[in-house]
Amino acid sequence: METKTAITVQDGVGDNDVRSFFSAEWSAIDPEPWTDRKCIITAKRDGQLIGAARCSVSAGVAHLGELMVTKKERNNGIGTDLLAAFEQWAVAHGAHILTLDTQHYGPAQRFYERHGWRVGHVMDNHYLHKEYAGMVKEPG
Numbered sequence: 001m002e003t004k005t006a007i008t009v010q011d012g013v014g015d016n017d018v019r020s021f022f023s024a025e026w027s028a029i030d031p032e033p034w035t036d037r038k039c040i041i042t043a044k045r046d047g048q049l050i051g052a053a054r055c056s057v058s059a060g061v062a063h064l065g066e067l068m069v070t071k072k073e074r075n076n077g078i079g080t081d082l083l084a085a086f087e088q089w090a091v092a093h094g095a096h097i098l099t100l101d102t103q104h105y106g107p108a109q110r111f112y113e114r115h116g117w118r119v120g121h122v123m124d125n126h127y128l129h130k131e132y133a134g135m136v137k138e139p140g
């Protein structure tokens with residue numbers, strides 16, 4: 001008798017079984033090793049957190065998930081230092097391209113452009129229904 005397939009939705013990123021399943025199935029399709037790494041970069045003064053960046057790199061594509069400098073510390077070069085640390089970390093872990101998403105024509109877009117990033121694509125109706133730019137930079 002045919003048994004019914006159970007489809008289950010779980011919060012989170014899955015357990016070891018799920019990770020091993022994906023890993024084995026993907027390696028049959030794409031034998032090149034797929035590497036994943038994440039990091040948090042922080043800027044502190046007197047033990048106080050004043051800026052942070054959340055970063056990841058997967059199979060050569062590095063993504064800057066969040067970059068934030070506390071309001072009263074902005075325009076003092078801390079954002080530039082955090083961005084440079086992200087770019088160095090990404091290259092050290094094999095990134096051939098750097099990516100991030102920011103509000104299209106928002107103030108941060110100009111900041112990234114000054115640091116050699118360009119708009120790769122535009123996403124309508126994106127986070128909170130706003131228009132976002134997918135920005136990219138080829139390191140080196």
Ligand SMILES: CC(C)(COP(=O)(O)OP(=O)(O)OC[C@H]1O[C@@H](n2cnc3c(N)ncnc32)[C@H](O)[C@@H]1OP(=O)(O)O)[C@@H](O)C(=O)NCCC(=O)NCCS
Pocket residue numbers: 067068069070073074075076077078079080081100101102103107108110111114
């Ligand atoms: C974008 C941000 C990280 C830059 O950090 P910073 O320490 O102020 O940056 P630096 O001092 O190295 O450089 C100053 C640049 O940031 C720009 N800036 C200042 N306030 C900003 C703000 N609220 N949002 C975006 N950019 C800002 C300045 O205009 C300046 O740009 P310029 O180089 O084109 O003149 C910081 O402004 C911030 O945390 N903004 C709010 C969060 C944000 O927008 N993050 C990026 C989301 S993708």
